[in-house]
């Protein structure tokens with residue numbers, strides 16, 4: 001489905017991003033992986049993709065909230081591939097706190113990583129995509145960005161912003177044949193949710209209509225659909241991947 005395409009997945013050393021990077025590689029794409037904490041982990045992921053799928057793969061240790069670092073990634077991508085076909089703005093963090101307990105540092109960090117990081121990538125990716133007048137951008141928002149959740153005021157604001165920017169970027173870039181969509185995952189089994197206490201897991205799982213957590217692969221499958229030509233007439237949409245979760 002992605003033969004010959006070049007795809008950048010931010011935050012792809014673990015979780016939904018890693019499942020997406022592997023899925024893209026399995027469909028023939030050259031893949032760019034990214035993480036923030038460990039060069040060793042990034043290198044390992046690059047090696048795993050090259051070995052398992054035999055596609056070109058490079059990796060960047062780069063904080064999405066650092067615009068200079070983001071710019072240097074795209075300069076490198078241009079040097080190596082001369083093009084970019086798909087961007088998945090997936091890197092994200094969550095720092096839960098009730099209103100009175102939210103620190104200024106936590107507000108800044110979540111907005112910088114979840115929202116500003118996505119905008120920095122959107123700018124650079126669109127520049128490259130404009131050269132070929134085609135591309136697909138997928139922003140990983142959250143059901144919390146649509147419905148809200150107690151204790152996640154800043155996280156929900158950062159993820160709701162991704163939905164707004166998806167609508168606006170889709171309108172701005174449609175004349176250039178660049179599609180922009182978002183996915184809104186619900187309760188997905190990754191490191192991000194593993195930290196929740198056992199009773200919170202049980203409570204959340206009960207709220208999912210389908211009766212279980214989603215998997216990173218199930219989100220990756222939806223992202224693949226939006227990245228590929230299977231969704232060639234879809235832009236400016238937010239697709240829930242939440243198993244009918246009620247919050």
Ligand SMILES: NC(=O)c1ccc[n+]([C@@H]2O[C@H](COP(=O)([O-])OP(=O)(O)OC[C@H]3O[C@@H](n4cnc5c(N)ncnc54)[C@H](OP(=O)(O)O)[C@@H]3O)[C@@H](O)[C@H]2O)c1
Pocket residue numbers: 010011012013014015016017034035036037038041062063064065090091092093094113140141142143184185186187188189190191192193
């Ligand atoms: N899991 C869920 O239930 C759920 C639900 C809704 C939405 N989401 C969203 O889905 C996305 C992925 O979540 P996940 O559950 O897969 O998370 P995860 O398992 O915690 O993985 C997060 C990934 O993002 C990377 N990352 C974190 N901060 C970064 C930064 N500043 N710059 C670059 N990379 C960074 C991490 O890299 P390192 O390995 O280097 O730390 C890791 O690869 C997030 O945007 C999250 O908000 C998740």
